[in-house]
Amino acid sequence: MARVGLSGARLAQAGAELADEVGFEQVTVSALARRFGVQVASLYSHVRSSDDLKARIATVALTELADQVAAALAGRAGRDALHALADVYRDYARAHPGRYAATRHTAAASVLGEQYVAAGRRHSELVRAVLRGYDLGEPAQTDAVRLLGSTIHGYITLELAGSFAHSEPSAGDSWPRIIDALDTLLRSWS
Amino acid sequence: MARVGLSGARLAQAGAELADEVGFEQVTVSALARRFGVQVASLYSHVRSSDDLKARIATVALTELADQVAAALAGRAGRDALHALADVYRDYARAHPGRYAATRHTAAASVLGEQYVAAGRRHSELVRAVLRGYDLGEPAQTDAVRLLGSTIHGYITLELAGSFAHSEPSAGDSWPRIIDALDTLLRSWS
DNA sequence: TGGAATTACCTAAAGGCTTTAGGCAAATCA
DNA sequence: TGATTTGCCTAAAGCCTTTAGGTAATTCCA
Numbered sequence: 001m002a003r004v005g006l007s008g009a010r011l012a013q014a015g016a017e018l019a020d021e022v023g024f025e026q027v028t029v030s031a032l033a034r035r036f037g038v039q040v041a042s043l044y045s046h047v048r049s050s051d052d053l054k055a056r057i058a059t060v061a062l063t064e065l066a067d068q069v070a071a072a073l074a075g076r077a078g079r080d081a082l083h084a085l086a087d088v089y090r091d092y093a094r095a096h097p098g099r100y101a102a103t104r105h106t107a108a109a110s111v112l113g114e115q116y117v118a119a120g121r122r123h124s125e126l127v128r129a130v131l132r133g134y135d136l137g138e139p140a141q142t143d144a145v146r147l148l149g150s151t152i153h154g155y156i157t158l159e160l161a162g163s164f165a166h167s168e169p170s171a172g173d174s175w176p177r178i179i180d181a182l183d184t185l186l187r188s189w190s
Numbered sequence: 191m192a193r194v195g196l197s198g199a200r201l202a203q204a205g206a207e208l209a210d211e212v213g214f215e216q217v218t219v220s221a222l223a224r225r226f227g228v229q230v231a232s233l234y235s236h237v238r239s240s241d242d243l244k245a246r247i248a249t250v251a252l253t254e255l256a257d258q259v260a261a262a263l264a265g266r267a268g269r270d271a272l273h274a275l276a277d278v279y280r281d282y283a284r285a286h287p288g289r290y291a292a293t294r295h296t297a298a299a300s301v302l303g304e305q306y307v308a309a310g311r312r313h314s315e316l317v318r319a320v321l322r323g324y325d326l327g328e329p330a331q332t333d334a335v336r337l338l339g340s341t342i343h344g345y346i347t348l349e350l351a352g353s354f355a356h357s358e359p360s361a362g363d364s365w366p367r368i369i370d371a372l373d374t375l376l377r378s379w380s
Numbered sequence: 381t382g383g384a385a386t387t388a389c390c391t392a393a394a395g396g397c398t399t400t401a402g403g404c405a406a407a408t409c410a
Numbered sequence: 411t412g413a414t415t416t417g418c419c420t421a422a423a424g425c426c427t428t429t430a431g432g433t434a435a436t437t438c439c440a
Contacts, residue, residue, distance in 0.1 A: 146361075
């Protein structure tokens with residue numbers, strides 16, 4: 001019986017690819033086993049449960065996305081940084097819809113590891129770093145974090161769901177104008 | 191064999207209630223049959239498939255929500271209308287998380303009926319009605335529809351997921367300030 | 381009003397996903 | 411090279427979906 005070389009990390013990685021192909025919700029332990037040409041039960045040595053697998057995929061995605069945000073933000077500030085931040089999220093979601101969906105997968109905290117929490121914290125910090133380019137005290141800064149997160153995530157979700165598909169202007173045209181509007185808003189936040 | 195009085199409409203209604211109790215993703219034909227004290231197969235006379243059931247629940251929720259928005263908007267304009275619109279969405283999502291999730295459930299267009307499409311159109315029109323209180327041409331108005339939809343939906347999603355739970359200020363305090371910020375933004379949209 | 385037609389719900393069964401238990405063989409290590 | 415660990419396997423139970431075909435309750439209407 002040839003060994004394929006399964007491991008928690010490889011399963012999470014392959015699971016992320018599978019999610020992009022068939023959708024995060026359609027990722028199953030069975031489908032992943034099929035992809036490795038292996039019996040389903042074999043995966044349970046590396047993954048505690050289906051939820052555990054999904055949590056691992058979420059962690060892979062959230063971490064990868066934080067890396068990309070950090071890279072895009074290097075050397076930028078103000079409006080420039082805001083656009084870079086927003087674009088990374090949107091581009092990532094379009095390139096990797098399954099992984100993006102995974103990042104928004106809220107599982108029972110029990111299966112979410114510390115890596116997941118750490119990646120989540122990195123995202124918060126990166127958004128706050130962008131906001132340093134604007135002059136906000138508290139609680140305005142927290143409000144602004146929530147506004148940015150909501151608008152960016154909301155737009156991406158609706159666009160991915162096809163809500164903007166059948167009308168003019170294209171989703172890609174509205175996007176920079178909306179981010180610019182947020183920039184203006186942050187600049188004059190009372 | 192006593193008849194329980196099943197029908198497509200009753201199943202959709204009961205399914206909506208079930209969704210609020212256990213979460214939209216956890217709604218299954220089996221669970222619904224159990225709730226009616228009836229064999230699973232019996233439901234398939236009234237509902238084409240599990241996806242069909244979910245689409246019906248989505249339609250119930252989307253329609254109900256449009257009714258509430260329309261009622262709340264009556265006699266209001268400008269900032270007042272914007273807050274009313276936003277609050278109805280948020281309050282509905284908090285009161286009926288399962289139904290709200292259902293409204294965001296994008297199924298294969300094949301199972302989504304015309305009622306669903308009609309309810310979706312009503313929502314668009316209601317948002318545009320609110321925007322009539324601001325002075326926007328095209329494409330600014332469409333951008334604004336997308337901005338409002340994204341921010342409101344994004345905020346609700348993140349709040350429901352618990353993203354705002356463990357920090358100050360409370361999610362309920364940020365909300366009106368964010369909506370006010372959007373009002374300011376719309377007023378001065380370039 | 382009583383028989384015919386319709387309709388509501390049932391049993392049976394096949395196929396898929398999850399998860400646990402226990403086993404053999406391949407890799408690793410002394 | 412023998413002992414141990416570990417990777418993958420078979421088997422099986424439980425739950426969900428969906429289809430096929432049957433029986434009984436209701437409705438229709440002559």
